[in-house]
Amino acid sequence: MAIVTYPSLPQLADDEQLVLPELEQRGVRATPAVWSDPTVDWGSFDAAVVRSTWDYHLQREAFLAWVDRVARVTKLWNRAPLLRWNTQKTYLRDLEARGVPIVPTEFSDGSRSLAEIRTARGWDRMVFKPSISADAHRTYLVDEANLLASEATYRALVAEQTVLVQPYLASVETAGEHSLVFLDGTFSHAADRVAALARNRGPGGGTPVPASEEERAFGRAVLSAAEAPTLYARIDVVRDDRGEFRLMELELVEPTLFLRAHPEAPQRLATAISSWLDRA
Numbered sequence: 001m002a003i004v005t006y007p008s009l010p011q012l013a014d015d016e017q018l019v020l021p022e023l024e025q026r027g028v029r030a031t032p033a034v035w036s037d038p039t040v041d042w043g044s045f046d047a048a049v050v051r052s053t054w055d056y057h058l059q060r061e062a063f064l065a066w067v068d069r070v071a072r073v074t075k076l077w078n079r080a081p082l083l084r085w086n087t088q089k090t091y092l093r094d095l096e097a098r099g100v101p102i103v104p105t106e107f108s109d110g111s112r113s114l115a116e117i118r119t120a121r122g123w124d125r126m127v128f129k130p131s132i133s134a135d136a137h138r139t140y141l142v143d144e145a146n147l148l149a150s151e152a153t154y155r156a157l158v159a160e161q162t163v164l165v166q167p168y169l170a171s172v173e174t175a176g177e178h179s180l181v182f183l184d185g186t187f188s189h190a191a192d193r194v195a196a197l198a199r200n201r202g203p204g205g206g207t208p209v210p211a212s213e214e215e216r217a218f219g220r221a222v223l224s225a226a227e228a229p230t231l232y233a234r235i236d237v238v239r240d241d242r243g244e245f246r247l248m249e250l251e252l253v254e255p256t257l258f259l260r261a262h263p264e265a266p267q268r269l270a271t272a273i274s275s276w277l278d279r280a
Contacts, residue, residue, distance in 0.1 A: 001023075001028060001029070001030050001031070001045050001046055001047045001048065001049065001273075001277070002030070002031055002032075002033040002040075002042070002045045002047070002048040002049070003016055003019070003020070003030050003031065003032050003033070003048075003049055003051050004033055004034075004035050004048050004049060004050045004051055004052075004053055005032055005033070005034055005035070005051060005052045005053065006034060006035060006036065006052060006053050006054050006055045006056075007034055007036065007037075007055070008054070008055070009052050009054070010032060010034055011032055012032045012051065012052060013051070013052040013256070014260060015256060015257060015258070015259040015260055016032075016051045016052060016259075018259050018260065018266040019259070019266050019269050019270050019273075022266050022267050022269070022270030022271075023270045023273060023274070025270075026270055026271070026274040027274075028270075028273065028274055028277065031045075033045075033048070035050075035053050035056075035063065035066055036055075036059075036062070036066070042069070042070045042073050042074055043073035043074055045074050046074065046075065046277065046280075047074060047075040047076070047077060047273075047276070047277060047280065048070055048074055048075070048076050048077070049077050049231065049232075049273060050076070050077070050078065050083065050253060050254060051254060052254055052256075053253065053254045054134065054254055056087065056134070056253065056254065057087070057132050057133055057134040057137060058137075060087055060088075060132050063087070064083075064084055064087065067080050067083050067084065068080060075280050077231040077232075077273075077276060078230055078231055078232065078252050078253070079228065079229075081228065082226070082228045082230065082252055083252065083253055086250070086251070086252040086253050087132065087253055088131050088132050088162075089129075089130075089131040089132070089133065089164055089249075090107060090131050090162055091250070092105060092164070092247070092249075092250075093105075093107055095222065095225050095226070095247065095250065098225040098227075099221075099225065100221065100222055100225045100247055101244065101245065101246050101247065102246060102247045102248075103166050103167070103169065103238065103240075103246045103247065103248055104121070104166060104167055105164050105165070105166050106121065106164070106165040106166070107131075107162055107163075107164060108128075108158055108162065108163045108164070108165050109158065109162060110155065110158035110159070110163070113151060113154075114126070114128070114142060114147055114150060114151055114154050114165070115147055115148070115151075117165050118142075118147065121167070123167040123168075124143065124144075124167075124168075125141065125142065125143045125167070125168035126141075126142045126143075126165055126166065126167060126168060127139060127140065127141055127142070127165070127166050127167075127168050128140055128142065128150075128154055128157070128163055128164065128165045128166075129157075129163065129164050130157050130160065130161050130162075130163055130164075131161050131162040131163065131164060132161055134254070138157065140153060140154075141168060169238055169239075169240060169241065169246075170241065171238055171239045171240070171241070172238060176192050176193065176238075177192070177193040177236050177237065177238050177248055178190055178191070178192065178193070178209055178211065178215065178236070178237045178238075179191045179192075179193045179234050179235070179236050179237075179255075179258060180211055180215065180216065180218075180219040180234070180235040180236075180237060181232075181233070181234050181235075181257050181258065181265070182219060182220075182223055182230065182232070182233045182234075182235065183231070183232055183268050183269055183271075183272040184230075184231060184271075184272035184275060184276070185223060185229065185230060187211070187216050187219060187220070188262070188265055188268050188269075189208065189211075189258070189261070189262040189264075189265055190208070190209050190210065190211035190215070191206045191207060191208055191209060191258035191261050191262075192206070192207040192208075192209045193206070193236060206256070206258045206260070206261050207261065208258075208261045208262060214245075215237060215245065218235075218237060218245045219235045219237070222235050222247055222250055223235070223250075226250065226252070230252060231272055231273065231276055232252075232255070232257060232269065232272070233250065233251065233252055233255075234249075234250075234251040234255035234256070234257060235247065235249075235250055235251075236248040236249040236250075236251065257269065
């Protein structure tokens with residue numbers, strides 16, 4: 001099978017490398033393969049698992065064309081419809097409609113300025129970002145001091161695509177984000193994830209953290225709302241100003257799964273992949 005990556009990591013990210021010997025022990029020969037490499041014969045694999053394709057947001061249409069091609073010749077996981085849906089952050093609107101409490105979000109088409117959104121929503125500090133983005137690419141923090149200066153950047157983004165405008169939650173400065181990792185639909189582990197724009201927090205992230213049953217239940221509800229089986233999923237959770245859980249992101253394309261933070265996690269992912277192969 002292929003473990004799918006991108007040109008800057010042809011031998012996979014550190015996390016994914018831990019899975020290869022675990023798969024070998026389960027009788028699965030796994031090979032790193034770059035999604036955009038035209039020489040790869042995807043039909044020669046029994047399955048392909050998308051992992052560190054960390055440039056897809058820069059060329060989404062090419063990536064989705066690749067998804068469709070590969071799905072026609074082998075088994076692709078996560079599955080193609082789920083990947084397509086999850087590559088644009090407007091999926092959050094779908095989840096909200098299905099009852100998931102997301103971070104309050106204005107899905108802006110540019111009909112209102114940042115100042116108008118700020119006034120209407122009553123948000124002091126805000127974050128805006130494109131709906132096609134990864135790793136905080138083109139994500140901006142706005143407050144009263146830079147509100148007018150940020151309008152041109154916002155206008156340039158909204159001319160390209162839907163822009164998400166959200167309140168900046170103070171909890172990311174203290175509690176941060178918790179990333180809940182689910183493998184084959186089952187909770188595996190959790191890690192602290194430093195919010196990209198958080199101030200007064202150290203770099204990095206990925207520190208193991210406990211997840212309460214309430215938090216796990218929230219994660220299960222989010223996965224249920226996705227309405228499709230997932231081989232892997234990362235659910236990034238924050239608390240709002242009232243201490244209630246809010247979904248920041250449901251990552252189903254290429255999330256870091258923080259496997260190094262949990263000794264049993266590479267085994268669990270290998271077991272999940274092996275199980276999906278057996279069922280297929």
